[in-house]
Amino acid sequence: MNPSSFVNSFPSGANAAAADASSVNLRVGGDRRKQRSRRKEARPSELAAAALELFVERGFAATRLDDVAASAGVSKGTLYLYFNSKEALFKAVVQEAIVPELIAAEQFMANHRGSAAEVLRELTFFWWRHSGATRLAGVPKLMIAESGNFPELAKYYHDHVMMRGRALLGAVLARGIESGEFRRVDLETAIDLIIAPVMMLHVWRYSVCAHEREIDAEAYLTMHCDMIIRGFATEGNPA
C-alpha cells in the first residue's frame, strides 16, 4: 500500500494528511516528470564521485544518501541498487578515487633516479599536487573524523591506503640509509614523523582553523622537507 496513487485514492489513518500534502504538489505539477534514462554502467562511478564530494565536505555520518543520489542525478532507491549500504559506498569511493593516485605515486617513485633526499622532496610535492591540492585532500580528515565510529571503514582505509603509503616512504628511507645518505634511524618512527605534518596540512585546511588562518602550503612543505633531510643527514653529508 505504498505507492502514492493508492494512498491518495484511499487515504486512511494518521498519514493521510501528510500523503495528501506531498502528492497534491505532484498532481498540480502535472506530468512534469524528470526524464529518466537507463545507464546501468555509468551509475556506480557517478555515485561514487558524488559521494566523495559530499563525504569530504560534510563527513561520512553527516552526508545524506538522498543528497548523494540527487547529486548523481538519481533517486535514493537507485543508489541502493548499486551499493548495499552507506559503508559499501564509502569503500567504492576509496577504491575509485585514492587507489589510482597511490599507484601513480608508486610508479613515480620507482622511476625516479636521484638521491634519497631528492626523491623524498619530490615525492612530498608529488603527493601535494595529486592529493593535497585536489578534492582528495579532504579524505585524511574524513578518515580521522569518522574512524572512531566506523571501525570497519578505518580498517579498510588503513589496509588499502595507509600501509601502501608507508611502504613507499619506507623504501625511500631505506635507500637513503643504505647509500649512507641518511643516518640509521628507526624506520617506523621516521615514517610517522614524515607523514604527520603532511597529513596535518590536509587536516588543518579542512578544519579547526580552516577560515582563521591560511597556511602557505608551499612554504610549509619546503620547510618540512628541509627539516627532515637535515635531520636525517649523516654527519659528513651536506644537508
Place this chain on the structure above:
Amino acid sequence: MNPSSFVNSFPSGANAAAADASSVNLRVGGDRRKQRSRRKEARPSELAAAALELFVERGFAATRLDDVAASAGVSKGTLYLYFNSKEALFKAVVQEAIVPELIAAEQFMANHRGSAAEVLRELTFFWWRHSGATRLAGVPKLMIAESGNFPELAKYYHDHVMMRGRALLGAVLARGIESGEFRRVDLETAIDLIIAPVMMLHVWRYSVCAHEREIDAEAYLTMHCDMIIRGFATEGNPA
C-alpha cells in the same frame, strides 16, 4: 497534556499505544524511583566531566545528551537546566578541562631557565604528560572531526586553545632565535611544523590505526624533538 499520568488517563489519538507501552513499565516497576538529591553546585562540572569522556570517545555529534546526563547521574532535563544547548556544554568542557592545562603549561614555560632547545624538549614532554597521556588526548581529534560541521565550536577552540598554545611555542622559538641558538625561520610555519606531529600523535592513537599499530610515544616525541632542534640549530651550534 504532556505528563504521562494525564495521557494515561485520557489516551487519545495516534500516541495512545506508545504512551501506554512505556508507562506500563513504570507502573509495573512500582515506586522504585531513583533517590534524587539536590546538588546545584556540583552538577555543572559533573556534567562537563561526563561530557568530556563521551565526546572524546564517540565524537560530538554522536554523543547523546541522554547518555551524558545518565553518566552524570541526572536526567536530560537537568542537563538543560545548566546548559542551554549541546554547544554550550562543549564550551564548558573546554573551559573546565583544557584551559587549566594551558595555564599550567604557560607557568611551566615562564619559570623554566635553560636553552631554548631544552625548553622546547621539556615543553613537549610536559604537554605529553598533561594532555597526550590523559583523557584530554582525545580532544584534538574531536575538534578535527567535528569542526567542519560545527564551525562555532571550531572557532571557540581555535581562539581559546590553539592560539594560546601557538603563542607559547612562538615565545620559545623567538627566545632561541634571539639568543642565536636557532636559525632565523618563519615563526608561523615553524610553529605549525612543531605542533603537527604532536597533534598527529594524539589523532593517530584515537583513529585510523588505533588498533592496528601501537605508536611508541616516547620514541616518537624524542625523535621529533631531535629533528626540530637539529633542524633549527644555527650552523656553529652543536645540535
Place this chain on the structure above:
DNA sequence: TTTGCTACTGACCAATCGGTCAGTAATGTA
C-alpha cells in the same frame, strides 16, 4: 502492438535525538 525484463522511483517506515515543559519531590521556613 504486445509482452517481458529490469533500471529506476519516491512515499513510506522505524529508529534516533536535541530540545521542551507540565508535573514531582526534596528542602527550607514558619
Place this chain on the structure above:
DNA sequence: TACATTACTGACCGATTGGTCAGTAGCAAA
C-alpha cells in the same frame, strides 16, 4: 504540620535519515 521554593524528572515533540519495496516506465524482442 502547612506552605513555598526550586532542583529535578521523563514523556513527549518535531525533525532527520538509513533503508525498503510496491509500483512505474524505458527498452527490446516477439
